[in-house]
Amino acid sequence: MGNFQVRTDLALEARESISEGDSELRGVRVEEYYKEQEDVRVTKVMIDTKNAAKAMGKPIGVYVTMEAPAMVEPDDDYHREISECLAQELLNLLPEAKEEKSVLVVGLGNREVTADSLGPQAVDNLYITRHIVREYGKAAYNCEKMNMVSALEPGVMAKTGMETAEIVKGVVEETSPDVLIVIDALAARSIRRLNRTIQITNTGIQPGSGVGNHRNALTQESLGVPVIAIGIPTVVDAATIVNDAMEKLLEEEKELDAVKYAGRQTVNFAELNNMYMTGKDIDAVIKRVSYTVSEGINLALEKGMDG
Amino acid sequence: MGNFQVRTDLALEARESISEGDSELRGVRVEEYYKEQEDVRVTKVMIDTKNAAKAMGKPIGVYVTMEAPAMVEPDDDYHREISECLAQELLNLLPEAKEEKSVLVVGLGNREVTADSLGPQAVDNLYITRHIVREYGKAAYNCEKMNMVSALEPGVMAKTGMETAEIVKGVVEETSPDVLIVIDALAARSIRRLNRTIQITNTGIQPGSGVGNHRNALTQESLGVPVIAIGIPTVVDAATIVNDAMEKLLEEEKELDAVKYAGRQTVNFAELNNMYMTGKDIDAVIKRVSYTVSEGINLALEKGMDG
Amino acid sequence: MGNFQVRTDLALEARESISEGDSELRGVRVEEYYKEQEDVRVTKVMIDTKNAAKAMGKPIGVYVTMEAPAMVEPDDDYHREISECLAQELLNLLPEAKEEKSVLVVGLGNREVTADSLGPQAVDNLYITRHIVREYGKAAYNCEKMNMVSALEPGVMAKTGMETAEIVKGVVEETSPDVLIVIDALAARSIRRLNRTIQITNTGIQPGSGVGNHRNALTQESLGVPVIAIGIPTVVDAATIVNDAMEKLLEEEKELDAVKYAGRQTVNFAELNNMYMTGKDIDAVIKRVSYTVSEGINLALEKGMDG
């Protein structure tokens, strides 16, 4: 049933659904390692060629996935460790710079819809420095190097009447940051990845991705500066979950011709469009993981000063 | 496939799933009428006997369902008409009183989870009068009769450590209202009822109902005063929707023994527990329908003065 | 004591403090009328010359002040009337257009500080159409003319690290609106004007104005498009109120040489910098008046379609 159009924002899941029966895909390299102390499994998927990009449905670039099973638990010390791990992966993807960087962090999504509020909530806890450095210089922080960090919460099209990409592009052109970090809530295919996985990629945000389904790209190509995207899957597409449940059922029975159903189902599930599935404690979860993300960024940009 | 445990908080849906093939259920009376001007279909399900209550899985009492297809649309005039319709149905269920009433309105649910925030948001727009009447008398409003309206947002157990029922019971005993109106977000079985249906019942809130699955009852029996519950379905249980999709599939094929699957599925879908499905524009929808509910209550309690 | 630096964002108050003892100021014209039905007093201050602008401490332009004493009261019908009055004054100031206009509404201020949240809250209730018109054309609204309305909440510098003017300028350049409407909470000199007064001006926002003291201008000169500013005074500067109280005291006594105190006081009141005074019910007031403002804009831009 590989011809189902299953929606996932995770490169890790895209690869899984392809590689069954095709253990090596040309143009895709995968590295894995396990950080024992933090109980974090890191997978790097590197898509190197156009063909591989087409097969994966994801653009050429590096996709780092951190799987941290206990990320939904309320353990402050553990979250600190994940933040440090995120900071390290983020620094690996950030373009090198001898001098300080000006970094614009963009919190995508809708603050009023809990499952889509990761970006706005993460932006709330950033350590913002650009206006201080511009007014008082680095001396304000008693240090020789100091990144300039700014942040933007562009809001969603239903409330602004503008594409997120229009707003971000305008602000980028006016304030000229060296690099963008974009935070967004993602859709996963598997319930067990919800809120336990962080994806970091240097490919930016693609059209149709995120809980809110962004319509335009936020990429180096469209914006003129490198774009690092940090995402956490907080929802599962309703249609996806129904498909998955049905596949399981069918596989067990082997009585039905799976392909026969594929076409029909699209009609049946039309009403599932624009629906998503999420957990009942999503408010507590988002509060916690958004803080983990903002701390990761804060650490990376502080550390960036010393490098 | 009637032996599926399908979760619905709507008496209307409970009746539908039973009455197929059993067009009249003893002890259950149904009245329907259509308000053409408002495009609102009203169904009253009256459960009169213990047997009927058992068959329906709902306690003895009156369940009024208003189906207003355009309730999700942003048309202020239309919402005013639904509010007036709600006010009328509410007055029909409220206990008669020659004198003014003291009414405590309780907004159940979690303000931080959008789909569960109907109760708290509705309470925000109520016209609160109890403290004024108690301090300055009815004279403060230049009228001879004046209900005393108070409101409470008890919060959810994960944040308070207390059952909602404990908090409400304590406040009821301390402030002695004549009647309770309880507002809650519900789970429906059918996606097409989401946010388009208002249920009003004189049976209060049962354990296990609502988006947050209240564990204790809020009823006349438990609280000592009449309890009117107003609910709007804002979510569909994840397990329910998967079951429904599968039923459709199976019905079309007639190749499979439906009963065979019933038992197995419970195991497969365990991970769907505590998940729910909702729409992407749920913030705008809740903002609008919560206002419709609070206006309905405001109108009913003002009108109550004249009666 | 005219040499006190008293802070007010209201042209009406600036004129009052000048015109005492100098009943006519050259280059300043004033028109007044009273709308009896709405109980709204409208004052138009037109500053026509550079000299007058210097004397008033306000740029050349038109300043319309609506004084509506009952605006703090919770009377829905009355607020509707004020919204209609605001819509009319707004249309008078908007540049004429044969064709539809593209209007960007900017809600200035800090959503997290109640007295400064007028702009963000007003933007929440706007009728946003730009994205619909761009995607589906005017046909989507069944009408021949349709303004394109978009909205932006830029946030405050402490949270973004960017000047409000940088963000607005970038978005204006990217989305090319025909006109800007900017909403902001203002500082008044007099407590009795708080939350009862709406100022509409075609001069935009000046540096140092608003509760948040914007550092850069948002004007036609700086942005390249006409900028209409709508403001409501929600705070009184702490230093101003102390000065005013003291002036009253001194005037009554006539024993003290006022000028003698002027210099000293600046030192004494240094700790009042960045302090403001506001009312205890500011949350209810802002909720109500922000709705009045958004309804006024909604009416003006709908009406604009018919003209």
Added chain:
Amino acid sequence: MGNFQVRTDLALEARESISEGDSELRGVRVEEYYKEQEDVRVTKVMIDTKNAAKAMGKPIGVYVTMEAPAMVEPDDDYHREISECLAQELLNLLPEAKEEKSVLVVGLGNREVTADSLGPQAVDNLYITRHIVREYGKAAYNCEKMNMVSALEPGVMAKTGMETAEIVKGVVEETSPDVLIVIDALAARSIRRLNRTIQITNTGIQPGSGVGNHRNALTQESLGVPVIAIGIPTVVDAATIVNDAMEKLLEEEKELDAVKYAGRQTVNFAELNNMYMTGKDIDAVIKRVSYTVSEGINLALEKGMDG
């Protein structure tokens, strides 16, 4: 000018205004110590007699004031130290208990008015355990002793129609906690104490105290269980600040008979009633200090387990 009715919720300030010229007040004992590492000055005012209580305008009991000048600064490590200091002082005031305690924490104030939102925001970050212990026993936390912590945000009378004391009393009677901890934003006399001072007292909350001016008492006498109150001054009364400014002025000049003004001023400043003064960055400050308070309570109630 001691006959001015100056409003302060701080026992420290009440004592200062009295003790000028009367260095020792009978029935009032004062202990001071300075915690050098934390840069926190602790003052304990113990009011022992009815006469002293009358002179101070505060009931018999212990008032601990922690002055932490850097509490407004965004230094996480420093806030941790203040939280630990608060936890220690809190444990000193909590009634001893061999067994675990059931503690109800009440967050007073209005979440929608920034300067009054200390209580509600502090309650958001508490570690709530009562529902877990009741359902799963102490085993859920792998420990032998475990306090049961619950929390309540009663809201303000304008929105509930009920006195805070009615709601709290009802919940106390229903859930029978061993002790109450009540958190509230206070009014100070001096601007330099704003947001830098924590007061902890075993006298509970008195009528007329707090930013919202609570009308009824929350005390052991009214509720039947010990009540510890934690407060931070976030506002200065508008009338108070005008008086203070004027006193300064008059003292410098010595030309005026201060008493002469005292009577008159009440009339002049009537419009200042229900006004308060606060800082422009109050949102960031409350976010930080509310977290310091909730961490202090979390530490105290965890530590309580070990004792």
